[in-house]
Amino acid sequence: MRKGEETRTRILDVAEAAVLQKGFGGTSIEELIAETGITKSGFFYHFRDKNELAKALLNRYIENDERIYDEIFSRARELTGDPLQSFLLGLKLLSELLSDLPNGHPGCLVATVCYYERLFDREIQETNRNAVLAWRRRFGRMLREIVEIYPPREPVDVDQLADMVSSVLEGGIVLSKTLKEPNTLAEQVLMLRTFVKMLFLPVAEMPRA
Amino acid sequence: MRKGEETRTRILDVAEAAVLQKGFGGTSIEELIAETGITKSGFFYHFRDKNELAKALLNRYIENDERIYDEIFSRARELTGDPLQSFLLGLKLLSELLSDLPNGHPGCLVATVCYYERLFDREIQETNRNAVLAWRRRFGRMLREIVEIYPPREPVDVDQLADMVSSVLEGGIVLSKTLKEPNTLAEQVLMLRTFVKMLFLPVAEMPRA
DNA sequence: CCCCTCCTGTACCGGCGGTACAGTTTTCGG
DNA sequence: CCGAAAACTGTACCGCCGGTACAGGAGGGG
Incomplete structure (x- = not known):
C-alpha cells in the first residue's frame, strides 16, 4: 500500500537531516519518531533496528x-x-x-x-x-x-x-x-x-x- | 603532579582511537574506562563531561x-x-x-x-x-x-x-x-x-x- | 466479510551519560 | 617522615535511549 511508503520516506527524510548534523551515534530514534509524529512501534514496523x-x-x-x-x-x-x-x-x-x-x-x-x-x-x-x-x-x-x-x-x-x-x-x-x-x-x-x-x-x- | 597527566594522556589516547573509528556519539565513556583500566569516578575526575x-x-x-x-x-x-x-x-x-x-x-x-x-x-x-x-x-x-x-x-x-x-x-x-x-x-x-x-x-x- | 497493511499502546529490559558524595591511596614538597 | 593535596575508588542513583514483546485497532481492497 502507498501510505506505508510515504511514512517510510518521511522517516528517512527526518533521519537523513539529523544524521548529517549529528552522526548516527548522535541521532536517537526517539527524536526521529517525535519529529515524524509516529510511535516507537510504528518506527520499528518500518525498520528492524538502527x-x-x-x-x-x-x-x-x-x-x-x-x-x-x-x-x-x-x-x-x-x-x-x-x-x-x-x-x-x-x-x-x-x-x-x-x-x-x-x-x-x-x-x-x-x-x-x-x-x-x-x-x-x-x-x-x-x-x-x-x-x-x-x-x-x-x-x-x-x-x-x-x-x-x-x-x-x-x-x-x-x-x-x-x-x-x-x-x-x-x-x-x-x-x-x-x-x-x-x-x-x-x-x-x-x-x-x-x-x-x-x-x-x-x-x-x-x-x- | 605527574601521575595525573599520565592517566589523562592515556584516556585521551584510548578516546582518540575510539572516536576516529566510531565517532563521538558511538563512543561510550564506559568503554573508555574499561580499556583505560580506570573507574568512572576516575574519568570524571579528569573530565567534567563528554x-x-x-x-x-x-x-x-x-x-x-x-x-x-x-x-x-x-x-x-x-x-x-x-x-x-x-x-x-x-x-x-x-x-x-x-x-x-x-x-x-x-x-x-x-x-x-x-x-x-x-x-x-x-x-x-x-x-x-x-x-x-x-x-x-x-x-x-x-x-x-x-x-x-x-x-x-x-x-x-x-x-x-x-x-x-x-x-x-x-x-x-x-x-x-x-x-x-x-x-x-x-x-x-x-x-x-x-x-x-x-x-x-x-x-x-x-x-x- | 475478512484479511492484510499500517500502525498505536503498554510494559519492560539493560546500557549509558551524568551526578553526588564519602572514603581511600598515592605522591610530593617541606 | 609527615601532612596535605592530588588522584583516584566505591556505591548508589537518575533519566534517556535502543530494543523487544505482544496485543490490539483502523482502514481499505478483494
Whole structure:
C-alpha cells in the first residue's frame, strides 16, 4: 500500500537531516519518531533496528547522488560532443548546483558512515566502499575518453585523477561545513576544474603582456 | 603532579582511537574506562563531561597536526631556498609520511567534529573552524611566496588554492578509509603536487615524441 | 466479510551519560 | 617522615535511549 511508503520516506527524510548534523551515534530514534509524529512501534514496523535504518538511508542517498551526477554530466554531454569540454562543463554545472544550495551542502552520508564504520555491519561498509568505487568508475570512464584525445601534460593515473574528484568533493564539504562558508565547496570544484583544464588543454598563449 | 597527566594522556589516547573509528556519539565513556583500566569516578575526575573530553581531544589533535606540518615544511625549507621547490618537496615528504602509516591514516578529528557539530557547544565549533583557517593561512603563506616569483599559468585565488590542500587531505582520508586502500591518501597528495607543479612551473618541453 | 497493511499502546529490559558524595591511596614538597 | 593535596575508588542513583514483546485497532481492497 502507498501510505506505508510515504511514512517510510518521511522517516528517512527526518533521519537523513539529523544524521548529517549529528552522526548516527548522535541521532536517537526517539527524536526521529517525535519529529515524524509516529510511535516507537510504528518506527520499528518500518525498520528492524538502527542498522537497517542506516542501510536504507545510505542506499537512498547513494541512488540520489548517482541520479544527480547522471543528470549533470549527461546534460553537459548533450551540449558538446568533446569529452574534455563536456567534463569541464559538467564540473561547472556541478559547482553552480552546489553554490545554489541555500544553506550549503548538508553533508555526505558516505563520509558519515566512514567515520562511524566500526558500529555497522559489513554489508553497510561494502555498500559504502562500492559507492566510492562507482564514483571512481564514473569519472574514470569520462577521463579515459579524454586522454584518448588529449595527451596529458604530465603523466597521471586516470583512476587516481578520478579519485581526485571525489576527494575534492568530500574534502570541500568538510571545509564548507566547518568554516560555515557555503561557497567554499563550489570554489573547490572550480579549482579542480582549472587543474583538469590545465592538464589536458594545449598550452594557452600568454595573454598580451 | 605527574601521575595525573599520565592517566589523562592515556584516556585521551584510548578516546582518540575510539572516536576516529566510531565517532563521538558511538563512543561510550564506559568503554573508555574499561580499556583505560580506570573507574568512572576516575574519568570524571579528569573530565567534567563528554564535551570537555572532546575539547581536550580536539585541541591535542590540532596541536599535534600543526607540529607535524611545521616539521615537514621547515625540513623541506632547509633543503632548498626556493619557495616552490620547498613546497613541492613538503608535499612529497607528506605523502611519504602518509604512506608509511602501517594501517593507513586513522582519520581526522576535525572531520569527525564537523560531522557531529550540533551536539557540541560553540567553543568546539570555533576551535574546529580556527583549525581549518590555520591550515588556510599556513599553506596560503607558502603559496604567496611562490606567486611572487612564479606567475601562475592560470589565474587562481591563493586562499582557494591553499584550501585545496586541506580538501585533498580531508577527502583523501575519507576515500582511503572507505575503500580500505591505505595508499589512496598518499596518491592524492602526490596528485595535488602534480597540479601545483603544473600551475607554477614553466612549460616543460614535450619529451622526445 | 475478512484479511492484510499500517500502525498505536503498554510494559519492560539493560546500557549509558551524568551526578553526588564519602572514603581511600598515592605522591610530593617541606 | 609527615601532612596535605592530588588522584583516584566505591556505591548508589537518575533519566534517556535502543530494543523487544505482544496485543490490539483502523482502514481499505478483494
